[in-house]
Amino acid sequence: xxxxxxxxxxxxxxxxxxxxxxxxxxxxxxxxxxxxxxxxxxxxxxxxxxxxxxxxxxxxxxxxxxxxxxxxxxxxxxxxxxxxxxxxxxxxxxxxxxxxxxxxxxxxxxxxxxxxxxxxxxxxxxxxxxxxxxxxxxx
Amino acid sequence: xxxxxxxxxxxxxxxxxxxxxxxxxxxxxxxxxxxxxxxxxxxxxxxxxxxxxxxxxxxxxxxxxxxxxxxxxxxxxxxxxxxxxxxxxxxxxxxxxxxxxxxxxxxxxxxxxxxxxxxxxxxxxxxxxxxxxxxxxxxxxxxxxxxxxxxxxxxxxxx
Numbered sequence: 478x479x480x481x482x483x484x485x486x487x488x489x490x491x492x493x494x495x496x497x498x499x500x501x502x503x504x505x506x507x508x509x510x511x512x513x514x515x516x517x518x519x520x521x522x523x524x525x526x527x528x529x530x531x532x533x534x535x536x537x538x539x540x541x542x543x544x545x546x547x548x549x550x551x552x553x554x555x556x557x558x559x560x561x562x563x564x565x566x567x568x569x570x571x572x573x574x575x576x577x578x579x580x581x582x583x584x585x586x587x588x589x590x591x592x593x594x595x596x597x598x599x600x601x602x603x604x605x606x607x608x609x610x611x612x613x614x615x616x
Numbered sequence: 617x618x619x620x621x622x623x624x625x626x627x628x629x630x631x632x633x634x635x636x637x638x639x640x641x642x643x644x645x646x647x648x649x650x651x652x653x654x655x656x657x658x659x660x661x662x663x664x665x666x667x668x669x670x671x672x673x674x675x676x677x678x679x680x681x682x683x684x685x686x687x688x689x690x691x692x693x694x695x696x697x698x699x700x701x702x703x704x705x706x707x708x709x710x711x712x713x714x715x716x717x718x719x720x721x722x723x724x725x726x727x728x729x730x731x732x733x734x735x736x737x738x739x740x741x742x743x744x745x746x747x748x749x750x751x752x753x754x755x756x757x758x759x760x761x762x763x764x765x766x767x768x769x770x771x772x773x774x775x
Binding site for chain 2: 497526584588
């Protein structure tokens with residue numbers, strides 16, 4: 478009787494399964510990280526409700542997200558900042574980017590008085606940044 | 617004696633290689649299902665500002681051929697009355713004030729869309745109220761909507 482013998486390969490065999498696992502994990506990580514960075518949604522705010530909202534995913538290459546929480550404090554990148562610091566960021570951003578290529582997005586709590594947000598608009602206009610967007614929820 | 621063939625061994629190897637892949641795919645599926653349930657999709661209310669000098673001298677107003685439509689938003693009164701909106705001599709209050717304002721502004725815009733609309737919002741008005749008013753003005757499709765802001769401290773005669 479002839480017994481089949483599996484030919485033994487010489488050399489190194491590469492198992493791709495752990496590699497695929499790691500690649501999938503990396504994909505998940507970067508998806509979640511980019512989504513968090515895009516929304517800057519670390520600070521919880523109750524966004525204003527409007528009827529004519531547009532899709533927030535536009536083609537602006539550079540953007541500064543300023544969050545105004547219900548305690549009337551300003552947040553940029555998860556850090557509490559003053560209006561002077563925001564003004565400095567705006568002037569630096571304006572100097573580094575082309576005209577119309579920079580957007581300031583204000584994520585303001587709907588209960589915040591307008592006097593807290595108004596200086597942000599003034600600072601944007603004084604820095605020459607004309608594109609402002611308010612983060613809202615569709616009514 | 618039954619000797620296992622190489623064919624059966626290969627089948628078992630293939631099925632074992634697929635198992636971690638299926639595990640990861642299910643993990644992904646569960647993750648995205650769980651993550652999407654708590655995700656609120658934010659929208660955008662765009663505003664286009666005029667850059668550079670933001671102030672115009674109050675003492676020398678430029679004459680407009682059609683004038684200007686000032687929309688004044690007043691904060692809630694201490695007597696319990698809610699916020700109110702005043703435009704062209706008419707006042708809107710109550711829960712339907714934004715719909716009534718939008719309707720009035722649409723009528724205005726149908727005759728003079730080039731009329732500049734200026735939003736004068738009191739400091740104590742909430743951001744939600746201010747943006748709802750701005751949204752109502754946008755829905756009327758005027759050519760230009762401006763925000764009136766308080767003058768900077770160094771330049772008290774401008775607005």
